[in-house]
Amino acid sequence: DVKVTQSSRYLVKRTGExxxxxxxxxxxxxxxxxxxxxxxLGLRLIYFSYDVKMKEKGDIPEGYSVSxxxxxxxxxxxxxASTNQTSMYLCASSTPGQGRYNEQFFGPGTRxxxx
Amino acid sequence: xxxxxQNSEALNIQEGKTATLTCNYTNYxxxxxxxxxxxxxRGPVFLxxxRENEKEKRKERLxxxxxxxxxxxxxxxxxxQPADSATYLCALDYTGTYKYxxxxxxxxxVLA
Numbered sequence: 141d142v143k144v145t146q147s148s149r150y151l152v153k154r155t156g157e158x159x160x161x162x163x164x165x166x167x168x169x170x171x172x173x174x175x176x177x178x179x180x181l182g183l184r185l186i187y188f189s190y191d192v193k194m195k196e197k198g199d200i201p202e203g204y205s206v207s208x209x210x211x212x213x214x215x216x217x218x219x220x221a222s223t224n225q226t227s228m229y230l231c232a233s234s235t236p237g238q239g240r241y242n243e244q245f246f247g248p249g250t251r252x253x254x255x
Numbered sequence: 256x257x258x259x260x261q262n263s264e265a266l267n268i269q270e271g272k273t274a275t276l277t278c279n280y281t282n283y284x285x286x287x288x289x290x291x292x293x294x295x296x297r298g299p300v301f302l303x304x305x306r307e308n309e310k311e312k313r314k315e316r317l318x319x320x321x322x323x324x325x326x327x328x329x330x331x332x333x334x335x336q337p338a339d340s341a342t343y344l345c346a347l348d349y350t351g352t353y354k355y356x357x358x359x360x361x362x363x364x365v366l367a
Contacts, residue, residue, distance in 0.1 A: 249296070
């Protein structure tokens with residue numbers, strides 16, 4: 141069964157801390173994504189990566205960076221956490237292919253609270 | 256800029272009836288449209304994909320239509336069950352990329 145795992149389900153951090161959110165997929169997918177989900181705003185794309193060491197900004201990259209050193213792992217970094225980064229963070233992966241083009245497989249999410 | 260609208264109000268329907276959810280978009284022409292289901296506290300799960308040259312797609316009790324003239328997709332669940340209660344998201348591709356833009360979702364509640 142395909143799987144996307146995220147390092148934590150719940151995380152509480154202090155303002156100014158550096159925060160790492162890890163995502164691992166076991167499907168050998170080329171594409172990986174980081175979203176945040178907020179009530180009334182839906183899923184918004186922060187960054188995505190289409191290959192190892194490649195990354196592209198999404199719609200709301202400010203305050204975030206990413207790292208993809210291995211194909212299966214995509215990390216989201218909050219360089220200096222702020223209260224407005226309190227949110228649900230969702231990682232996803234996908235691969236272009238016949239029949240189910242770009243279906244995204246999501247992880248369970250990390251609910252981050254910044255105090 | 257691209258904009259996707261889903262009815263933000265919850266939809267309550269009686270068990271056994273057909274639920275119809277709407278996804279409207281403006282300002283661009285997606286090649287693919289997807290529908291996802293999301294349960295509380297969980298990540299979205301893919302349900303169906305429809306291409307711009309397809310008018311309708313079915314999978315078991317689910318049916319999706321894609322009207323590129325109206326810039327609208329309809330998502331139907333026939334013979335709905337309480338287990339169908341969830342939030343349903345539509346997503347459209349950024350033309351020529353692997354990225355999708357998501358709607359805010361519509362919460363469906365099927366009453367027993």
